[in-house]
Amino acid sequence: MNSSTNNKHRHNGEGSSIDRKTAFLQQLPFFHETALETLRLYAYLANIEKFPANEPITVQGEPADRMYLIVSGRIGICAEHRGRQFHLQLLSADGFNYFGELALLAEFDWLFSAFALTDVTALTITREAFHKVMEKYPEQLPKTVSRIIKLRIERFVDQTHYLLDHLKEEAWRECGSEE
Amino acid sequence: MLITRRPLLYWVLTRHRPLQLLLLAVILVSLFFRVFPLEMQKRIVNQAIHLRDEQLLFLYCALYIGAITLASLLKYLINVMQTVIGQKILVGMRNELYHHILQLPLQFYRKMQPGTVISAMTAELNAIGLFLGGALAIPVTSILTFLVFLGFMFSMSPLLTLLTLTVYPFELVIIPLLQRRYNRFNKKRIRNTRSMGNIVNEAVSGIHEVHSNSSFALEEKRMAAYVNRLYHILKKLFIVKYGMKFANNMFQSFGPFILFLVGGYLAIHGQFTLGALVAFLSACEKIYDPWKEMMEYYQEYQDASVRYRQIMKIFDLPPEHPLLPEGREPYRLRGDIELKETGFSIGAVKLLDGITARIRPNEQIALVGSSGSGKSTLALLVAQLYNASHGSILLDGREINTLSKADISRNITMISQQPFIFTGTVRDNLLYAVRAGGDDKNLPDRSSLLSMVRDVGLEEDILRFGLNMAPPRERIMLLLDKFLHMRSIIQGELNEQFAGIIEFYDCHYFLTYCSLRDNIIFGDSLSGEFDTEHLPDNKVFRKLIDERGLEEDLVALGLDIARKTVHLLKDIGEDEFFFERSPMQANELENYATLLDDLGNGSPRQRQQRNQLLLLTLRFVPGRHSITGLPEGLDDKIVAARHYFLEHLMGVDIEACFTSTSRLRESGVLASLPMYTDPRDFIPFCPAEYLYRHSLKDNIFFGGIIRETPDEERLYSVAMDAFARQGLLDEILDIGLDFEVGSKGDRLSGGQRQKVAIARALLKDTPILIMDEATASLDNQSQALIQKLIDTRYKGHKTIIAVIHRLDLTPTYDRIIVLKAGAVIEQGTYAELMDRQGVFYELVHKQ
Missing domain, CATH: 1.20.1560.10 (ABC transporter type 1, transmembrane domain)
Incomplete structure (x- = not known):
């Protein structure tokens, strides 16, 4: 490490204030219905993680324990199938994007990998933090779970459309036919 | 009388x-x-x-x-x-x-x-x-x-x-x-x-x-x-x-x-x-x-x-057996055990009845049976911990009741399913059984102790203990060069792997993952005079922050931390998790809330209030405590104050510290500070300095931890390889043996306690070993490790009676004795019993 690498952490404190993080979270559709008080707690517990371009963010098959909210940069979501990587989705900060929200609810291994296509800054919320906040505000749990599932379905629809758009002609079949 | x-x-x-x-x-x-x-x-x-x-x-x-x-x-x-x-x-x-x-x-x-x-x-x-x-x-x-x-x-x-x-x-x-x-x-x-x-x-x-x-x-x-x-x-x-x-x-x-x-x-x-x-x-x-x-x-x-x-x-009850044999040395037995119509009752309830069996010297026997079949009781009888109510037990042809405690202890070791771990160090516990013989001269030497630790699968645990301990200075002095060399390896050769998780101490820069105390004092005092809790009242520190115009900044930051933490977490209760990102501890919240109430909108004037706020600031680690950010420009002021403190108040040759830091980064060479002569109280975070009050890990990594990454395990093995290459593993293991296990060993996990008990028993090395479900609480891998040890090292060298619940472990035993309702119903080799398709066969298939 040269001295400039050591220097890179110098101003990590900047921009990490709870107010700024809260303001960012408020813009995300994911948190639209979340009370400000709870949002501040999430902001306080959220980590800022930075990934240089071309670095993996999550690796398919490794345990999923946090949700990623993209603050800046672009991320490619890919899945490995029969030894080949398939691109599933492109996420960028412009659309207030996020992924890994299911990791808040259950323990599982990543079903896909996420790569930083550019330098990426993300806010992450761990499952533990989510559970701790929900323990404090249990009345908000059903609504939050329902929100996570709805958004997940929207994403599922998006991804399905993306795959269908890229499907080869010969894969098309009439609905109802067996083969 | x-x-x-x-x-x-x-x-x-x-x-x-x-x-x-x-x-x-x-x-x-x-x-x-x-x-x-x-x-x-x-x-x-x-x-x-x-x-x-x-x-x-x-x-x-x-x-x-x-x-x-x-x-x-x-x-x-x-x-x-x-x-x-x-x-x-x-x-x-x-x-x-x-x-x-x-x-x-x-x-x-x-x-x-x-x-x-x-x-x-x-x-x-x-x-x-x-x-x-x-x-x-x-x-x-x-x-x-x-x-x-x-x-x-x-x-x-x-x-x-x-x-x-x-x-x-x-x-x-x-x-x-x-x-x-x-x-x-x-x-x-x-x-x-x-x-x-x-x-x-x-x-x-x-x-x-x-x-x-x-x-x-x-x-x-x-x-x-x-x-x-x-x-x-x-x-x-x-x-x-x-x-x-x-x-x-x-x-x-x-x-x-x-x-x-x-x-x-x-x-x-x-x-x-x-x-x-x-x-x-x-x-x-x-x-x-x-x-x-x-x-x-x-x-x-x-x-x-x-x-x-x-x-x-x-206590009006006579002991059942004399402590020492009369007029002779304790016997050295071959390990021949004979049970003749042995029975044991509590009141009218017969727990064991008419047990007849012969166990030859060095034979390995598995005692199996469903819960309540009496297998553990039988083990206790052979260990003379209980006395048979009827029938007899012969050890090398001698009636067990005629043997003294010393005879038994010299020849039989027992490992129970829930062993007791004594307050003291791991080493004390490992040597407990050997020392009990009263012969301190024949204690196992370091290499046998360490190889036993490895044999039972405790190496990694003890290494971790060792790394997290701060061994006494005399001990460090002997290995100082090696430990410092490890530091240069981590920062040089292994820099790539570690740079992402450790922010190495560097006198030039503000360290985001170190507390403000560490950033200002940038060193450690052997007498503890610069410990965080003492700093607000420390005259030198007060002089420093006064002269450098830092006091108001630091108090204001403390006030900011206190306000934000109290505001955000006042209704959370004392859940430690929420306080990990604030320098305030859960149990301090009430005090700080009172302090803020007293202050209202005013600024803190009283010395005690200012000290309380200073304490929060000094504990503040900007990279970890997301409760607030470091005010613009304070980092530079702090680094300047650090340099002033080291150079003018502590007399550290700061130029030498700068140079040695740069040399370490560039060429992996550790250069010590020329100005110092021992003894000294203050030790700066300069590359060739050893921090005696910090753990080995702190000294080797020599910086603030950025994050506990999922890669930690991988890095751990990278570090271990380096330790091994430096011949330091034995030293760290040896240091780790001095880890204090706490009351009843409560600082150890269940598995660690069991492994310590197994090592303790094996170190005693008696001809007869009785294991009462001794590996039941271990994970499969550890269980297999111990089983292999018994199969290989002790095969033909020890009489072993193992009470076993998991029947897949039985095939390696010479013979299996099956108990049911306090009686032996089958005995023979694994193959014989399986061929017979009797009770054992059924038990195996049920599992």
């Missing part, structure tokens, strides 16, 4: 006799000096004053004061001697009783509550100790003093003496009557106190259960019943006690009354001199002292006897 059958006075009469005789002699001498002043009183009045002889007055007064001084000094000496004797006797009594208690059979402890034993061995014995010291001296002194004073009084006036004595017989009747009542309550008190002890002991031991069931009210209710009962007992006890005191005082007041009445009458009529009357009055007052002492002694004796009998009663 069995210790529990000895009367209380046995201890007094048989122990420390020369010292007690000396005490008696001192008492006799002191008696003279107690009576002598009375004679002087008489002579001062009758001769000196009467004859108006000043010379005589001075002489008698000098003799009087001399005698009184000597009497007081002797009294002091007597008190000291009494206490010493009492405590010496108590030491013997306590040691012998403990020796006896430890040897009592396990059956005794099945019924005995630990609270009872603890209370008997400690508080109850203490009370007896106080009595023992004066047990002989007090009655002898009192009786002699009483008689001497009586003789003196009688010589002056037999009539008055007899009149004075008339009150005593009443006391002789009343006091014993009251004392009997007192003893009754006292017995109840002791029993009740023990029960209370047991309740507390049970609640503390089972605190997990209490918390998980929230059974606080239930436990409090159980305790309250005994507390109330104790209150009522004590109330009555003290009523009787003060009744006795009242009776004593009453009678004491009668003496002078009679004396004034009759003595005054005689003096008026010239039948008694004034001097004699004065001396008689003094004697009368004084004679009451020994009498009172005798009365008190009587009460104390009664009290101590009641306590003593209550203690001895509970």
Whole structure:
């Protein structure tokens, strides 16, 4: 490490204030219905993680324990199938994007990998933090779970459309036919 | 005589006799000096004053004061001697009783509550100790003093003496009557106190259960019943006690009354001199002292006897086996075990019946059967921990009951399913069984100890302990170069891997993942004077922040942290998780909330308030504590203050520190600071400096931890490889063995405790090893490791009886004995039993 690498952490404190993080979270559709008080707690517990371009963010098959909210940069979501990587989705900060929200609810291994296509800054919320906040505000749990599932379905629809758009002609079949 | 059958006075009469005789002699001498002043009183009045002889007055007064001084000094000496004797006797009594208690059979402890034993061995014995010291001296002194004073009084006036004595017989009747009542309550008190002890002991031991069931009210209710009962007992006890005191005082007041009445009458009529009357009055007052002492002694004796009998009663049971063999060395057995019609019953319940089996030397036997089949009981019988109720057990052809504890301990080791780990270090626990043999010379050397640690799969755990410990300086000095070299490897060769998780100390820069304390002080003081908690009051630190104009910034940051934390977390409760991102601790929130209330919108003026806020700032780690950010520009101010502090206040050669930091980064070379000569108190975070109060890990990584990454395991093995290459693994393991395991080993995991117990047993290396589900609580990998050890290392070298629940572990055993309802129903090799398709076959298939 040269001295400039050591220097890179110098101003990590900047921009990490709870107010700024809260303001960012408020813009995300994911948190639209979340009370400000709870949002501040999430902001306080959220980590800022930075990934240089071309670095993996999550690796398919490794345990999923946090949700990623993209603050800046672009991320490619890919899945490995029969030894080949398939691109599933492109996420960028412009659309207030996020992924890994299911990791808040259950323990599982990543079903896909996420790569930083550019330098990426993300806010992450761990499952533990989510559970701790929900323990404090249990009345908000059903609504939050329902929100996570709805958004997940929207994403599922998006991804399905993306795959269908890229499907080869010969894969098309009439609905109802067996083969 | 069995210790529990000895009367209380046995201890007094048989122990420390020369010292007690000396005490008696001192008492006799002191008696003279107690009576002598009375004679002087008489002579001062009758001769000196009467004859108006000043010379005589001075002489008698000098003799009087001399005698009184000597009497007081002797009294002091007597008190000291009494206490010493009492405590010496108590030491013997306590040691012998403990020796006896430890040897009592396990059956005794099945019924005995630990609270009872603890209370008997400690508080109850203490009370007896106080009595023992004066047990002989007090009655002898009192009786002699009483008689001497009586003789003196009688010589002056037999009539008055007899009149004075008339009150005593009443006391002789009343006091014993009251004392009997007192003893009754006292017995109840002791029993009740023990029960209370047991309740507390049970609640503390089972605190997990209490918390998980929230059974606080239930436990409090159980305790309250005994507390109330104790209150009522004590109330009555003290009523009787003060009744006795009242009776004593009453009678004491009668003496002078009679004396004034009759003595005054005689003096008026010239039948008694004034001097004699004065001396008689003094004697009368004084004679009451020994009498009172005798009365008190009587009460104390009664009290101590009641306590003593209550203690001895509970342990009144002979040990089942002698400790040492008589007239020979303990046997060295080959490990041949024969069970002949062996049975074991508790009351009418037969746990084992008619067990007949032969285990040859070095044979490995698996004892299997469903729960309650008696396999563990059988193991306990072979280990002589229980005694067979019928039939017999022969070890190398010798009846087990005829063998001493030493015979058994030299030849049999047992590992139980839930082994006990003692308070102390891992090393203490590993060597426990070997040391128990009393032979400190044959302790295993370091290499055998470390290879045993590896054999049982404890290496990684102990290495981690070692890395997290701060070994004593002397120990570090021997390995200093190697540890520092590891630091240069981590920062040089392995820099790529570690740079992402450690922010290495660098004197040039502000460190985001270190506290502001570390950023400012940038070093450590051996005396602890620069520890965070002491800093706000540290003069040098105050001077620094004052001179550098930092104080207001730091207090303001502390106030910001306090406000944000209190605002955000005030309703959260004391959940540590939420406080990980603030330098405030959960239990401090209330204090800081009060501080903020007191401040309102004002700024902190009082020193104490400012110190509290400073403390938060000093603990603040900007990279970890997301509660707030570091104000713009403060980092540069802090780095400048650091440089000033190191250079001007601590005299560190800062240029050398800069240079060595750069050299380490560039070429992996550690250059030490030339200015320093030992000894010194302050150690800066410069590359070649070792921080003696920090852990090995802190010293090797030498920086702030950025994040606990999922890669930690991988990095750990990278670091371990480097340690191994440097030949440091053994050293770190050895350091790790000094890890304190906590009470009952509660700082160890269940698996670690079990492995320590297995290593402890194997280090003892006896010809017979009994394992009572010894690996049941281990994970599969560890279980397989231990099993392999038994299969390979000890095959043909040890007789092993293993009580096993998991039947897939049985094929490697030479023979399997299957128990059902306390009887052997099958035995043979694994193949034989499987071929037979009997009970074992069924058990295997059920699993």
